[in-house]
Amino acid sequence: MTDTIRYDRGADGIVTLTLDDPTQSANTMNRAYAASMCAVLDRLAAQLPAFPATLRKQLKGARLPAPEAILATAVEGAQVDVETAFTVETRHLIGLLTGQVAKNMIGAFFFDLKAVNGGAARPSGVDVAPVRRVAVLGAGMMGAGIAYACASAGLEVVVRDVSPEAAGRAREHAERLLARAVRKGRATEADARAVLDRITTTDQVDALTGCDAVIEAVFEDPALKKAVFAEVLPMLAPDALLASNTSTLPITGLAEGVDRPADFIGMHFFSPVDRMPLLEIVVGDRTGDEALARAFDLARRIGKTPIVVNDGRGFFTSRVIGRFIDEAVGMVVEGVPAASVEQAALQAGYPTGPLALADEVSLTLIQRIRRQFEAASEEYLPLPAHRLVDELVDAYDRPGRAAGRGFYSYDDGTRGRLWPGLADLVTDAGRAVPFTDLQERMLFAEALDALRCLDEGVLRTETDANIGSIFGIGFPAWTGGVIRYVRQYAGGPAGFAARAAELAQRYGERFTPPDDLVDRLAASAGRPAESVGTA
Amino acid sequence: MPSEAYVYDAVRTPRGRGRDTGALHGVKPISLVVGLIDALRERNPGLDVGRLEDLLLGIVTPVGEQGGDLARAAALLAGLPDQVGGVQLNRFCASGLEAVNAAAARIRSGWEHLLLAGGVESMSRVPMGSDGAAWATDPQTALATSFVPQGVSADLIATLEGFSRDDVDGYALRSQERAAKAWAGGHFARSVVPVRDANGLDILTVDEHPRPETTREALARLTPSFATMGEAAGFDAVALQKFHWLEAIEHVHHAGNSSGIVDGAALVLIGSEEVGRDLGLTPRARIVGAAVTGADPTLMLTGPIPATHKALAVAGLTLDDIDLFEINEAFAAVVLKYVRDLGLDPDRVNVNGGAIALGHPLGATGAMLLGTALDELERRDLRRAVVTLCIGGGMGVATVLERC
Known part of the structure; x- marks a missing residue:
């Protein structure tokens, strides 16, 4: 039967099929199709090892479940008949749908976003003339x-x-x-x-x-x-x-x-x-x-x-992103390799590493804002991170990206390598901090300060905190926002509080969670935007 | 009655260049194995093949003409009696030594007395990687375990250890020089069995891969082999996400300081003390320790270090008891790292060169190295050697050999 099908593979790898006899049965056609698919898969197989690596490169190491499941579904599905492939796909999909990340993201990108854009924070019943x-x-x-x-x-x-x-x-x-x-x-x-x-x-x-x-x-x-x-x-x-x-x-x-x-x-x-x-x-x-x-x-x-x-100095976004940069720069001061700090943030899901971000913002601006904070508040705590920023700006003339040099060196605007001189400005070169701690120090520093913003009334709602953190300051989207991160942490707010206490013990008082954290989040749970898991 | 495991003989083919212009490209893998079985019988007239129990062959790409348990087919084609079995096994680059160690363990169990162990790989005929691999091609697996190709791992080791391009090229040059000297001095003469055609005419009598004329300048001109793969396909990113304190991978390995792709086979005759006595065979060495272990799969090629420690512990020996080391030259950085970590005298390591000059016929190399080490112990009248190979997936196999 197969002799009625001509099967030519060109130099470009593309397969051409020719059916000699137009009256051939459907079965023969199916075999021809199968043969062509095999050839396509053959070509694909050589590329396969690069796909997962490319994905990890594109996601900068953030282990997001959906892109991984999509790739797995496509590749696994291609090995079997279409009915079985649908079953394989369903298994992957169920895992995603019931997973925490989907709940987080639906909560933020559907419910929270709708609430914010729908005017939940706009005073109701106030008719005003539109701006022209x-x-x-x-x-x-x-x-x-x-x-x-x-x-x-x-x-x-x-x-x-x-x-x-x-x-x-x-x-x-x-x-x-x-x-x-x-x-x-x-x-x-x-x-x-x-x-x-x-x-x-x-x-x-x-x-x-x-x-x-x-x-x-x-x-x-x-x-x-x-x-x-x-x-x-x-x-x-x-x-x-x-x-x-x-x-x-x-x-x-x-x-x-x-x-x-x-x-x-x-x-x-x-x-x-x-x-x-x-x-x-x-x-x-x-x-x-x-x-x-x-x-x-x-x-x-x-x-x-x-x-x-x-109102409040730095409002919500500038204040909280400051905690992220302070924590990251602080880790560099402690002796954690700067590359590890960047990797930790990227793999946690931040879109940009904190040191690259600091260069973009400009270290001079960071320094100026901090001095405004210092001048305005007696309670302002000096951090080791501040010393490093001051040294970079004042002693080493590395004010950031615009100048072509900051934490990184830049060649014609393109980010190059981290400045090797950083290694000489640290207190404990080569210090080993568990990678998860590196990641959670940044996430927790922001989440704890967001909780304080709620306490102090700077933030009016968790919804605003979640949307503001994702869309304004690059808090990892998979979390569904900075307060939802607290809620969804393993063990819930209690688990978050326990971990924060552990970080406080290891890395400093600033991680001490608010006393009433668990009760307060429990009391406000169940509002529409928070109950997405059962909605 | 359990027995020590004795090495009675070890043979190998010359290595042919692993491409269509290589001398062994026209020779079937099964023919390479049969040729060595014939040679062993010729060299050991007392060898009663009726006493042989099994043929263990390491083959890393066991598909096509290397598939379907080639060992059994080779045993039959070589005219061994029906009761001699055949098994193919795969521990990637250490498969040949894995076969030797498995055979040694079976002899030491007392259940068996005479086994043939070795490996074969016709890389010019059955391309490396053509058997597929879940680790490399299943996204779920690759993502979860940070798969990168070996060359990227080798460059990662060089970066972590600070081995410069000059360092690895320098090592490669030394491998070429030592291999050339070894061939000129006849150091391989005892093991190498020419590959002949059916008419008895020589096809290949010497290793075809070495480039004794190589210079440091010529090596310095070669283009890194894994830079594009690492950078464009994302494998560097995968490695750096794990080895996060590095900012970039320095791609220092190329065709001239990595193991050569070649065709070849090797066999080792392993048996109990009793069988040697019965057949009048003189044992050349004992296998006194063997070990397999895993190591970081992304770094992948550092397994020989823990494997050596483990095998020495099995043998109740220390590094000081070892006279010579044979570590497979998969990539120059692998050897440099091994020497550095174990604090070895470089003049006791790969004294006759290695796979950078001679080539690495995947499934066969482990058994070849065992023969090379044994020949050199005899030539120098020394006592013990460690043979070890790094392995895909992050493993290491090591064997401690002691002359009788």
Whole structure:
């Protein structure tokens, strides 16, 4: 029978089948198909060993169950008939569906996200006029990004900076992004033109006349921020929303610079604005419900996911990500190889290693923010990590990525190797810390500080904490968010507390869990967003 | 009555280059084995094949013409009596020594008295890896156990140990020099049996793989073999995720400082004291200790170190009692690491070169090394040798040999 099928394998490995007799039975056709499949599998087999390795490379070592199960299903299924393959697939799928990671991720990406975007944090029953014309103060990276986001959403935007050239950077930024969108077919020339037409750039205060919202995005200096508000206030609509894009400066303090603090609010955008979906809305002590409602509506209008937090230095996101970087740099100081610290974070599921992240943020900025914290609070604890950052910036002139040197060396913007000099700045070279401890020190440092944010009222809800941590500061997505991480830890909150106590004993008081942690989480359990496992 | 396990003889074929231009490419693997059985019978006229009980063959790629329990087929084709069995076994690169150790243990059990053990691999005819492997191709397994190919493991060892390209090339050069000197000095003469065709004409009489003309400069020009695989396919990432304190793997191994792909076979005649007395065979050595052990599977190639310790403990000996060491030169870094960790005098290790110069016919190498060590002990009139090989999957096998 098989002699009626011609089976040719080309140099490229592609198999061509020719059936000599068109009247052949279906059975013969099936055999031909089977033969061609064997040839395909043959070719595939040579590539197989690279697939798992490539997956591990792409996931940076994070052991996520779904991608692994998908690969396993595809390869295992290809060895058997299709019915059996479906059974194999089902077995893998059941394992994923009933697993903790799926519960975590459904909780965050379905329930929490829906609650946040649906306005759970927006004051109910507050009707406010939508923002139509936005003034953006400062055309730096953040200001330009905010202007583009607003214009893309159909809002009129006036960007003001100290000179026409400086303000023009906002337009150039938009042109660049729009050109890319057109090139990739995501926008037409006409769309792009319309967006650009909505952006006005100026160095004149008068040009802001009639704006019903202002988003200030100048340098992070309270005096400067107050000054630019004072300058533009007379031009704006009398009830204009007054928003400051700051990543750390307390809003209540900044609001002292304006005569109507009820309209003043923090809108903390994340960089790059066009790609980061999160917006952290910061409610100052005197911020009114109307301002919050308007800021929330504006955030939704420009497609952002707005979490709402109360005031406090660093708010939620900048404060908690600081714990992550401090812990990581602290481990380097202790003598843990810097490469291990990076690997520990990546394999825990963080998208970027903490040292690479610190370089991106810039060590100078980290240093400045910390000094602001130090100046503002007597309780601020000096950490060994701070010494290392100071040395890198002040003694070794390694301020971060922008300068081409920080924890890493950079060649023309591309990250190279870790700086070998780090090894000389540690207290206990070659110290061995269990890898799981490295990972959990970072995860726990963030989770414990998030719990404190809840205690102190900086965070209003666990939902905001979970969404903010994943979308704003790269907390591993598989956890379903920073507070859900506590809830889902082996043994639940009690298991988390026990492990935290163990870490406190080994690595320092900062890991001591709040006394009432277990009771408090038990009391608030069972709300819709938390009960996904049984929903 | 349990007996010591004696080595009565050891033979091997020359190694042919493992490609279609190699001298042994036209010779079937079964023919290599049959040729050695014939040679053993010729060399040992007293050998009554009626006393033989089994033929154990290490074969690492036991498919196609090396599949289907080639050992039994070879025993039959060689005209051994029907009662002589045949078994193929696979412990990757140590299969040949595994066969020897298994045979020795069976002799020491007292249940059997005369066995043939060795291995064969025609790498030019049955390509390495063509038998598949769950470890490499099953995603669940590979992901859970951090599978990487051996070359990446070898480069990982070099990186961890700080062996530079110059270090590994230097070792490779020494292997070539020692092998050349050994051939010139006739050090392999006792074991090597020419491969002849059916008409009695020589096909290959010497190892075909060595490049005695190699220079340090020539080695330095070779391109690393595992860099692309490591970087593009993600294997470096897998290794670094486990050996997380390293930032990168330095790819220092290449065709010139890794074991050569060759064709070849080897056999060792192992028996009890009683059978030797009965047949008038003179024992050349005793196998006084043997061991298998596992080691980190991603690092993969450090198994000889714990295996050596374990085999010495079995024999009640220490490193100081050993005169010569034969460790398979799978990759230069494997030998350098072994010498460093055990604190050995390099002049007692692989004194006649190794697989970098001579080649590594996977299933046969372990039995070949045993013969090489035995010949050299006799030539130098020394007493004991350790033979060991690193193994895929992260294992090690070692044998302690003592002259009678």
